Amino acid sequence: MKKIPAFFHSSQLAFKPKYEWALGHRIKHPETTRRAESIFQALKKDEQCFELHEPQKIPLKEIRESHSYELMTLYQTAASLPDDETFYPSVFPQRLKAQANPSNLSHAGFYCFDSGTPLNNKTWEAACWSAACAIDAMKVVVKGKYPYSYALSRPPGHHASYDSYGGYCYFNNIALVARELKKKNRVAILDIDFHHGNGTQDIFYEDSDVLTISIHGDPRSYFPYFRGFPSEAGSGAGAGYNHNIILPKGTRYPEYKKTLNDIVFPMIRYFEPDYLLIAAGFDTYKLDPIGHFDLETPDYQKMGKQIKDLNLPTIIVQEGGYYTKDLGANVSSFLKGFLS
Ligand SMILES: [Zn+2]
Numbered sequence: 001m002k003k004i005p006a007f008f009h010s011s012q013l014a015f016k017p018k019y020e021w022a023l024g025h026r027i028k029h030p031e032t033t034r035r036a037e038s039i040f041q042a043l044k045k046d047e048q049c050f051e052l053h054e055p056q057k058i059p060l061k062e063i064r065e066s067h068s069y070e071l072m073t074l075y076q077t078a079a080s081l082p083d084d085e086t087f088y089p090s091v092f093p094q095r096l097k098a099q100a101n102p103s104n105l106s107h108a109g110f111y112c113f114d115s116g117t118p119l120n121n122k123t124w125e126a127a128c129w130s131a132a133c134a135i136d137a138m139k140v141v142v143k144g145k146y147p148y149s150y151a152l153s154r155p156p157g158h159h160a161s162y163d164s165y166g167g168y169c170y171f172n173n174i175a176l177v178a179r180e181l182k183k184k185n186r187v188a189i190l191d192i193d194f195h196h197g198n199g200t201q202d203i204f205y206e207d208s209d210v211l212t213i214s215i216h217g218d219p220r221s222y223f224p225y226f227r228g229f230p231s232e233a234g235s236g237a238g239a240g241y242n243h244n245i246i247l248p249k250g251t252r253y254p255e256y257k258k259t260l261n262d263i264v265f266p267m268i269r270y271f272e273p274d275y276l277l278i279a280a281g282f283d284t285y286k287l288d289p290i291g292h293f294d295l296e297t298p299d300y301q302k303m304g305k306q307i308k309d310l311n312l313p314t315i316i317v318q319e320g321g322y323y324t325k326d327l328g329a330n331v332s333s334f335l336k337g338f339l340s
Helices: 012-013 033-044 060-064 069-078 103-112 122-144 173-181 199-201 253-271 298-307 324-337
Strands: 004-007 019-024 025-028 050-053 149-150 187-191 210-216 242-246 275-280 316-317
Touching: 004 122, 012 033, 025 173, 033 050, 033 149, 033 324, 060 122, 060 242, 060 298, 060 324, 069 103, 069 122, 122 149, 122 173, 122 316, 149 324, 173 187, 173 275, 173 316, 187 253, 199 210, 210 253, 253 298, 298 324, 316 324
Parallel strands: 004 050, 004 149, 149 316, 187 210, 187 275, 210 242, 275 316
Antiparallel strands: 019 025
16 A cells, blocks of 8 residues: 655745634634644654655746736735734725725735734745645646645635635635646545635636535534535536535534435535545544534544545645644544555
């Protein structure tokens, strides 16, 4: 059995958000560098199962296909902030009535949908390397070197849309991969993060080449609040190619497994994708501070095995997961499911 290649670059740790504004409260930022370090250490100590690689720098044109010029300019504007400054948007204009200049950070709220996703002079660099992990994870699978690969993408990506950021996400790493693959292939994205993958949904909403499925907590109670309902099923050519599945607070693995077997896997098989992409969030863990399912560490290995049994080339891209003490063990458990 081949090892699973995992991609990570130390420059992803340069970005250190300290706090966020959550429903009016200033709280410690959950998206810390400790997350990536926890995963990296867990994979590193298991050399029999995992191979760690640094990704190559990616040309900006690979990001431009999935994100607007203005969004990228905004991050580059923030790159010239002094070291001790971090920008949190606090004014969010209604887009149809506003115009914005991405070279002016005061206009950041035009491109952002929450106050939990700060910009500083390291955001751009970390986000570019996070995207590079996903692209290189894709390349080794496309070349047929490995059936499965893992991108330790941090910051995460699934809340970022073509022209907006939020939910700790700047570039939609998994969408970059899907956009590249769909040039010649059919692609299915399964999002198993606790939160709805609103950015990924938006990017492929009118697309019939990319099937998007997200399993998540109820948006009436949890982020991203305004997206993720079953009625959002795609439009135009993409009608019927987006699926949102809501599970209740406290969901344990038997129910999650049944959802995969009875609802999700039949959809994927029917679509007949050439590649499967997993937006792998681990904030479904029972101790996660901002997720509210009850999955346990061994459950992730069972889930990985179930997904592996679909028998598709699979690229796994890291999303959320904020209980850093066990995050590495949870990621390792999930990936080992693909080796079992
Ligand atoms: Zn999440």
